[in-house]
Amino acid sequence: MKLIIAVIQDKDSNRLSNALVENNFQATKLASTGGFLKAGNTTFLIGVKDEEVEDVLGIIQGNCKAREQLVAPVSPMGGNADSYVPYPVEVQVGGATVFIMPVEQFEKF
């Protein structure tokens, strides 16, 4: 079994959930925040059999679009200035950032 962790844009989140349900895959959606943009994104946890990984990757790929995003600077307001960007930057946010991890044990009680 594998755990697929997919960080995607909020805009794609409903479409991806619907596609997973239609294809009988179970998933958990977590509200998350990107470390760089400090903007909301969505993290999916999807537990699947090894042989289903490619199907799920296809569904993620087919439902998550890369987009350009212009990021306005946010003042650190006395906080940690390490990641402060003092001018607007345009970044391409990927369709999905996906990690695939082996699952040692899976139980449902």
Ligand code: 2BA
């Ligand atoms: P963020 O960290 O908010 O990053 C959003 C986008 O900003 C990234 O898109 C990338 O294009 C750009 N970016 C990130 N760090 C940068 C930097 N130091 N300098 C210049 N540009 C930078 P994606 O790569 O598609 O990532 C989208 C989101 O996926 C990320 O949001 C983060 O939440 C997650 N992510 C990406 N790589 C990750 C990783 N290695 N580990 C954990 N989460 C990751």
